[in-house]
Amino acid sequence: MPLYHNDDQAMLKDSVAPFVAEQAPVSHLRSLRDSADATGFSRDLWAQFTEMGLPGILVPEAHGGLGMGHMEAGIVLEEIGRNLTPSPFLSTGVGAVAALAKAGGAQAGRWLPAIASGEAIVALAIDEGAKHRPDRIATTATRAGNGFRLDGKKSFVLHGHVADMSIVAAKTDGGITLFAVPKDAKGLTADPRRLVDSSLASHVTLGGVEVDADAVIGEVDAGGEILDALLAATRTGAAAEMVGVGQGAMDMTVNYLKERKQFGKLIGEFQGLQHRAAHLYGEMEVARATVMKAQQLLDEGSEGAKLMVSVAKAKAGRAANLAVREGVQMHGGIGMTDEYDIGLYMKRDRALAEFMGDVHYHIDQVARMNGY
Amino acid sequence: MSDLDAFRAEVRAWLEANCPPEMREPVREEGDVCWGGRNWEFKNEAQKQWLEACVAKGYTVPDWPKPYGGAGLSPEETKILKQEMKRINARSPLDSFGIWMLGPALLQFGTEEQKVHYLNPIARGEIRWCQGYSEPGSGSDLVSLQTFGEDKGDHWVVNGSKIWTSYADKADWIFCLVRTDKANKYQGITFMLFDMASKGVTTKPILLISGNSPFCETFFDDVEVPKRQYVGEINRGWDVAKYLLGHEREMISGGGAGGDMVSIGTLFARSLGKNDHGELDDPILRAEMAAFDVDVFAYRAMGERFMDMWKTGRAHPASSNMMKYVGTELNKRRHELVMSGGGSEALEWDSEETKGGARARGWLRTKANSIEGGTSEVMLNVIAKRILDLPGA
Ligand SMILES: Cc1cc2nc3c(=O)[nH]c(=O)nc-3n(C[C@H](O)[C@H](O)[C@H](O)COP(=O)(O)OP(=O)(O)OC[C@H]3O[C@@H](n4cnc5c(N)ncnc54)[C@H](O)[C@@H]3O)c2cc1C
Numbered sequence: 001m002p003l004y005h006n007d008d009q010a011m012l013k014d015s016v017a018p019f020v021a022e023q024a025p026v027s028h029l030r031s032l033r034d035s036a037d038a039t040g041f042s043r044d045l046w047a048q049f050t051e052m053g054l055p056g057i058l059v060p061e062a063h064g065g066l067g068m069g070h071m072e073a074g075i076v077l078e079e080i081g082r083n084l085t086p087s088p089f090l091s092t093g094v095g096a097v098a099a100l101a102k103a104g105g106a107q108a109g110r111w112l113p114a115i116a117s118g119e120a121i122v123a124l125a126i127d128e129g130a131k132h133r134p135d136r137i138a139t140t141a142t143r144a145g146n147g148f149r150l151d152g153k154k155s156f157v158l159h160g161h162v163a164d165m166s167i168v169a170a171k172t173d174g175g176i177t178l179f180a181v182p183k184d185a186k187g188l189t190a191d192p193r194r195l196v197d198s199s200l201a202s203h204v205t206l207g208g209v210e211v212d213a214d215a216v217i218g219e220v221d222a223g224g225e226i227l228d229a230l231l232a233a234t235r236t237g238a239a240a241e242m243v244g245v246g247q248g249a250m251d252m253t254v255n256y257l258k259e260r261k262q263f264g265k266l267i268g269e270f271q272g273l274q275h276r277a278a279h280l281y282g283e284m285e286v287a288r289a290t291v292m293k294a295q296q297l298l299d300e301g302s303e304g305a306k307l308m309v310s311v312a313k314a315k316a317g318r319a320a321n322l323a324v325r326e327g328v329q330m331h332g333g334i335g336m337t338d339e340y341d342i343g344l345y346m347k348r349d350r351a352l353a354e355f356m357g358d359v360h361y362h363i364d365q366v367a368r369m370n371g372y
Numbered sequence: 373m374s375d376l377d378a379f380r381a382e383v384r385a386w387l388e389a390n391c392p393p394e395m396r397e398p399v400r401e402e403g404d405v406c407w408g409g410r411n412w413e414f415k416n417e418a419q420k421q422w423l424e425a426c427v428a429k430g431y432t433v434p435d436w437p438k439p440y441g442g443a444g445l446s447p448e449e450t451k452i453l454k455q456e457m458k459r460i461n462a463r464s465p466l467d468s469f470g471i472w473m474l475g476p477a478l479l480q481f482g483t484e485e486q487k488v489h490y491l492n493p494i495a496r497g498e499i500r501w502c503q504g505y506s507e508p509g510s511g512s513d514l515v516s517l518q519t520f521g522e523d524k525g526d527h528w529v530v531n532g533s534k535i536w537t538s539y540a541d542k543a544d545w546i547f548c549l550v551r552t553d554k555a556n557k558y559q560g561i562t563f564m565l566f567d568m569a570s571k572g573v574t575t576k577p578i579l580l581i582s583g584n585s586p587f588c589e590t591f592f593d594d595v596e597v598p599k600r601q602y603v604g605e606i607n608r609g610w611d612v613a614k615y616l617l618g619h620e621r622e623m624i625s626g627g628g629a630g631g632d633m634v635s636i637g638t639l640f641a642r643s644l645g646k647n648d649h650g651e652l653d654d655p656i657l658r659a660e661m662a663a664f665d666v667d668v669f670a671y672r673a674m675g676e677r678f679m680d681m682w683k684t685g686r687a688h689p690a691s692s693n694m695m696k697y698v699g700t701e702l703n704k705r706r707h708e709l710v711m712s713g714g715g716s717e718a719l720e721w722d723s724e725e726t727k728g729g730a731r732a733r734g735w736l737r738t739k740a741n742s743i744e745g746g747t748s749e750v751m752l753n754v755i756a757k758r759i760l761d762l763p764g765a
């Protein structure tokens with residue numbers, strides 16, 4: 001497989017890019033923010049996404065989806081990133097689908113069609129502290145009655161307060177088990193907080209939540225592999241969205257360099273700025289290629305995928321961060337104003353960088369996978 | 373089985389039968405690289421065998437057409453051949469400026485007769501080429517070059533001097549930029565080919581900070597160059613020169629990904645030791661090496677994407693400038709880490725254990741990566757103007 005978009009993928013991009021740019025440009029985020037919207041995204045927009053089949057892009061055809069791959073999901077995510085579109089696509093359409101499809105069984109049969117048809121929003125309740133440390137899950141699931149009792153606290157749960165179901169990772173006697181916890185489960189509370197990028201993420205408390213045995217996604221104690229699939233998909237997806245954020249910021253900045261005059265010249269004529277812009281371009285291109293490589297390896301089910309996913313999250317993290325920092329700086333004073341969009345890119349980048357492991361976490365993972 | 377799978381199987385079998393075990397080792401010293409040419413002395417029988425086997429198959433230049441010494445492979449097949457060679461750590465059978473630079477330019481601009489005449493000996497490793505571009509006053513501003521060819525009817529008489537001519541003292545022929553019209557800057561340069569054994573050509577090695585002298589000053593004193601030995605059009609050599617530079621950059625940028633597949637952290641974990649957690653014992657160096665490894669894996673992905681796009685005409689024409697910039701800066705970073713990981717041992721300049729200071733010399737050599745073939749600053753200028761379309765000063 002060559003490392004560029006084939007004709008079908010290019011066609012998908014040609015339909016998704018203008019759709020997102022028209023229906024959900026940065027002004028869409030602003031209006032949600034300014035109206036202090038309590039959902040965190042637009043249900044109308046999600047319905048439009050559904051009409052295009054997007055929530056089901058990774059859902060197998062047997063479950064009513066499009067049965068496409070991470071490369072295709074990445075195309076959607078890049079446009080979401082470029083337009084800063086608030087959307088549950090990453091957690092629902094990518095992370096949750098990857099876990100459910102990997103696990104199969106009753107929960108897959110129950111939720112995958114609902115995701116594909118746009119009816120269900122799913123949240124991922126993995127992290128428990130301020131940093132992403134999936135190997136330190138302390139939430140417990142103990143056998144009770146004919147099911148389990150869940151106790152613990154989860155943090156940074158995107159869309160947690162509106163999700164129809166949350167995928168909860170918990171410790172069981174012999175390992176990790178994933179549970180599908182429905183919205184109305186007793187003992188489940190989600191306390192949403194607005195983040196720097198205006199999105200909403202919840203602190204979730206599981207106070208003796210009782211679930212039936214069939215809430216288990218996959219098998220008891222065998223959630224590790226499913227969690228890995230969820231993490232790989234979500235991390236790659238977040239990296240793709242970051243490429244979009246970085247690209248959006250870079251494009252804005254390069255355009256600004258061609259418009260703004262100082263000292264009687266366009267500032268884009270100054271070599272000091274040209275070199276920084278060109279360096280940024282190189283970093284963004286490398287990040288893009290890396291994310292595509294991770295998507296390709298995931299789609300092929302290759303052994304090397306895990307390493308490349310961490311490389312992609314780290315590299316996209318570095319490149320997008322450079323893009324937003326250079327963006328604000330090269331805009332000068334105007335870049336500091338709320339009225340101008342570049343600052344919004346900086347905020348979204350920060351949130352995505354933290355989601356599912358920051359640059360340092362993934363650099364450390366690369367070292368570990370290489371045995372040092 | 374698809375055609376490509378069948379091809380892969382065939383290549384695998386061929387390599388198994390034809391690549392000698394000695395040629396499946398990483399390159400460790402200068403002599404391990406086979407440059408060919410009239411005066412080439414093979415390091416050992418295996419090096420000779422490996423070259424001959426590849427020549428017979430067209431595998432020194434797999435994607436060139438068969439009449440010119442290639443194997444006529446498609447981009448996909450070429451990629452498979454490279455992957456399979458890499459899989460068994462096969463050394464390149466032949467390294468050559470003819471293959472990397474002149475060949476592509478001839479394929480693009482040469483006449484049919486020139487292609488047959490010049491490409492076959494390149495493919496067979498019989499003629500070693502050097503590149504006569506830079507002059508003492510013309511480096512980054514290459515188009516200001518002054519070496520002049522006076523029109524004498526059926527030949528030119530060339531006078532002037534070149535500098536930084538890599539391996540000029542070992543090369544058989546030179547591809548050379550010569551001014552043939554003083555009134556025109558860009559449209560007054562002709563791309564000429566001539567024998568380094570011609571009367572009036574002399575070379576003088578230049579000692580580098582690495583202690584080696586891989587390149588020379590080159591002097592032309594009334595050198596006669598027959599009129600049939602130019603490529604493209606007379607006075608339009610700049611087009612050929614630029615095209616060739618694209619390929620030169622492609623080649624130089626390859627260094628960034630590193631030769632072997634072992635990550636730098638893995639390499640140094642062995643010598644630096646690990647702590648109780650199995651982590652490399654110096655936490656700061658570990659972090660820097662891991663960050664570097666991330667960039668190498670990422671750059672390799674870019675290399676693959678760049679090649680896939682370049683070979684199918686999808687890449688921006690200036691994207692080789694980006695590859696060159698990113699790759700060479702990365703390679704310099706690698707060698708800084710190699711020195712730091714090596715500690716005092718890496719400083720040894722002439723001991724037997726360090727193979728005559730191979731690491732230190734290698735580190736110093738890489739500083740040229742961001743100079744040769746156009747400096748990093750010039751690459752950034754080109755990216756800014758041609759890709760980002762930023763306004764000119
Ligand atoms: C928080 C804040 C508080 C401020 N408070 C005050 C205040 O109290 N009073 C006041 O008068 N002003 C104030 N300023 C304005 C401040 O001094 C200007 O923002 C600053 O001088 C930059 O000018 P600019 O914003 O027009 O950027 P521009 O001049 O448009 O610069 C845009 C970009 O181009 C770069 N650039 C411009 N010229 C060159 C060049 N020749 N070579 C290379 N790069 C170049 C800049 O470095 C920048 O990155 C404030 C600004 C901020 C952000």
Ligand SMILES: Cc1cc2nc3c(=O)[nH]c(=O)nc-3n(C[C@H](O)[C@H](O)[C@H](O)COP(=O)(O)OP(=O)(O)OC[C@H]3O[C@@H](n4cnc5c(N)ncnc54)[C@H](O)[C@@H]3O)c2cc1C
Nearest residue numbers: 503504505506511512536537538740743744745746747749
């Ligand atoms: C190891 C090695 C092998 C080489 N092999 C060959 C060969 O085989 N054949 C051959 O012809 N040449 C060869 N070269 C020459 C090489 O192409 C030149 O060194 C290179 O083009 C730079 O030119 P210069 O050395 O004159 O530097 P200069 O052009 O003098 O540059 C000096 C500094 O100024 C900067 N600078 C110059 N112009 C600009 C600008 N417009 N904007 C910003 N910064 C600028 C440069 O980036 C550099 O940092 C080789 C060089 C090396 C180091």
